[in-house]
Amino acid sequence: MLYSHIPAAEKRRLLRERLASGELLRFPGAFNPLSARLIERKGFEGVYISGAVLSADLGLPDIGLTTLTEVAGRGQQIARMTDLPAIIDADTGFGEPMNVARTIQTLEDAGLAGTHIEDQVNPKRCGHLDGKAVVDQNTAVKRIRAAADARRDPNFLIMARTDIRAVEGLDAAIDRAKALVDAGADAIFPEAMRTLEEFAAVRAAVDVPILANMTEFGKSELFSVDQLRGVGVNIVIWPVSLLRMAMGAASRALDTLNEEGHLTSKLGEMQHRADLYDLLDYEDYNHFDQGVFNFEIAR
Numbered sequence: 001m002l003y004s005h006i007p008a009a010e011k012r013r014l015l016r017e018r019l020a021s022g023e024l025l026r027f028p029g030a031f032n033p034l035s036a037r038l039i040e041r042k043g044f045e046g047v048y049i050s051g052a053v054l055s056a057d058l059g060l061p062d063i064g065l066t067t068l069t070e071v072a073g074r075g076q077q078i079a080r081m082t083d084l085p086a087i088i089d090a091d092t093g094f095g096e097p098m099n100v101a102r103t104i105q106t107l108e109d110a111g112l113a114g115t116h117i118e119d120q121v122n123p124k125r126c127g128h129l130d131g132k133a134v135v136d137q138n139t140a141v142k143r144i145r146a147a148a149d150a151r152r153d154p155n156f157l158i159m160a161r162t163d164i165r166a167v168e169g170l171d172a173a174i175d176r177a178k179a180l181v182d183a184g185a186d187a188i189f190p191e192a193m194r195t196l197e198e199f200a201a202v203r204a205a206v207d208v209p210i211l212a213n214m215t216e217f218g219k220s221e222l223f224s225v226d227q228l229r230g231v232g233v234n235i236v237i238w239p240v241s242l243l244r245m246a247m248g249a250a251s252r253a254l255d256t257l258n259e260e261g262h263l264t265s266k267l268g269e270m271q272h273r274a275d276l277y278d279l280l281d282y283e284d285y286n287h288f289d290q291g292v293f294n295f296e297i298a299r
């Protein structure tokens with residue numbers, strides 16, 4: 001009821017433990033706090049908080065317009081609603097290395113379990129679009145070193161994302177991944193890998209966990225959990241998928257409303273009021289106030 005019962009430090013410790021076991025952890029993207037609870041209920045291992053979703057939610061393109069305050073605030077709202085560890089997208093870290101240091105501490109304070117910082121230049125863009133540019137190795141390394149030095153909880157997961165694959169190719173991505181691990185990255189997010197073999201090559205090059213981004217309509221084929229496990233991927237995200245599903249359903253519902261004047265034909269696709277209340281632990285609030293939960297909902 002009300003919020004997660006597991007303190008952030010404990011979520012981080014558990015995440016480290018699970019990562020060390022070598023299993024593949026599945027992190028669907030939550031588009032709001034409520035969807036994070038759904039992800040937990042459905043048995044997933046973690047919650048991803050996407051910059052693309054956060055921007056889209058504000059009606060903005062994902063080009064680095066959101067601020068640290070907005071990102072940390074939304075991250076906190078989402079992370080506090082689930083016992084699962086939440087990993088948040090910190091784009092390029094919101095500035096120079098000293099800003100990156102502040103970003104890490106702010107995200108720790110917001111209760112996140114980890115984050116990723118990428119090596120794109122600002123203004124950044126979705127990693128699966130053409131026309132990206134990346135910073136030089138020295139700048140990329142400094143971002144990650146600043147992040148690693150700033151953290152106070154050693155279990156806060158600092159992931160380095162490299163976007164260089166789409167710009168300079170796989171060999172450059174492998175070189176950069178190694179340099180980022182040397183700089184203190186706990187995990188690598190190789191963005192816009194094209195094939196399973198490319199994931200396998202990154203896997204072979206570094207000793208830390210690697211993340212696969214299964215975003216739709218991008219440059220990567222949509223591999224299954226089994227395929228990714230087979231090449232040694234440790235975390236998989238579906239960052240925007242639930243938002244895409246929800247917006248697709250909303251769009252179709254509005255069409256139906258226009259055409260039919262009512263939504264009766266859509267009831268079967270809706271989350272039932274009873275399921276919503278169940279997800280909210282509505283009944284538990286009765287312990288606080290008998291007067292609140294004093295009714296039945298007919299199925």
Ligand SMILES: C[C@](O)(C(=O)O)[C@H](CC(=O)O)C(=O)O
Pocket residue numbers: 049050051052053062089125126127128213215216218239240
């Ligand atoms: C993972 C990502 O950084 C995100 O913000 O969710 C995006 C996802 C997307 O735009 O599809 C990305 O750059 O891959």
Ligand SMILES: [Mg+2]
Pocket residue numbers: 050051052062089091
């Ligand atoms: Mg992003």
